[in-house]
Every structure is written in C-alpha cells, then in structure tokens.
Amino acid sequence: KQEVTQIPAALSVPEGENLVLNCSFTDSAIYNLQWFRQDPGKGLTSLLLIQSSQREQTSGRLNASLDKSSGRSTLYIAASQPGDSATYLCAVRHGQAGTALIFGKGTTLSVSS
C-alpha cells in the first residue's frame, strides 16, 4: 500500500531564506504528484502538479522536482516571505481512471519577518 511521508513536520525560517520541503513515497508506480498549500481552517490550494514523465515544474518562486526511481519529490521555495507561512502537503496518484490521491501529513512552515 502506498505511503507518503513528509519531513520535517514543522519548519521555522527567517524571511528571505531559500528552503526545501521533502516528500517521499513507497511505491514508485505513480501517475502524478501534486503539491498543495493549506492555510489554517481553509481548503487546499493546488500549487504544482508533476506528471510521472516530468522531472520538475516551476511557478514563480516555487519549484517542484520528482525522482520516481527513488520515490522522492522536493518543493523548493525561493526567497521565503511571511505570506508563505502555511501547511504544505504533497499527494500522489496511481492510475489514470479516476483514482484518488494519497496525501502526506504535511509540513507546517512558519516564516518570520
């Protein structure tokens, strides 16, 4: 059974620092991997989606990489800002026909000014 792990569970950094969030999964036969942001008490906002055939995706200050063979993905945040403070979750999907996502438990990021 697929398991998704995110380490660390929490991270505190000063503003301006570059940082990396980690996600690992046990079964490399994934269809895609998606990173989300969740603010307290709110739903999830999709940040980046990487298809299994891709190595990375970029959006603004965010860059997500995928290494299927090792079962790892990283989310790189450049020049962090207090507004980046949130919980970041990764999720993997198997198969194309309607199967659901399996989520990690998230990394809670706090960026201090």
Next chain:
Amino acid sequence: DVKVTQSSRYLVKRTGEKVFLECVQDMDHENMFWYRQDPGLGLRLIYFSYDVKMKEKGDIPEGYSVSREKKERFSLILESASTNQTSMYLCASRTRLSGNTIYFGEGSWLTVV
C-alpha cells in the same frame, strides 16, 4: 475560475442525527471526492465518484454514504452522526481535461455533540 463550493462551513449536530454535506462544482468535472482531515491523521478518503451515479468506497467509508444524481453535485451523508465523526470535511473535483489538477472546496467543519 475554478470553483468548488461547500454549502455549509460550520455545522453542529447531535448524536444520531442524519447529516447532509453538499458540494457543488461549476466546471463540469467528472470526478468528485470527499475527504476528512483530522490532526495527526492527515487527509483520508471517504468516497469518490468517477461520474454521475457512480461511486467507489475510499479508505474510511464506514458510517457514510454518498449521492451523485447530477454531475455538478456530490453529497456526503452521515446516516447517524457520532462524536467520532467530528472533523473537517473537504470536497474536491477533477477532470483530465484540466491536466488532472484536483481542486478543493473551503471545507466544512462538523461538530457532533
């Protein structure tokens, strides 16, 4: 813009009551999902639906049922609410036409007393 709407943000129900959580998406997505999110347990899939009138059990379907009579609406039903169903419930939808990105609603906080 993509929109997944959960009609009730906060509900308080009594043990044994029948509870309906409604979710509507305006994007003609085929797939819809219900998750619950609990501290320390992350997001867990309750049910999902490939398309109208189709449903599949997720990881924790016990005590829940769903209804998908129209493509835009996916309802989660708690047949007889119990205190261990106190949680944040998240609805989501997806279509392969949007690159398989999954979109979430804002969540429904349910407290069962």
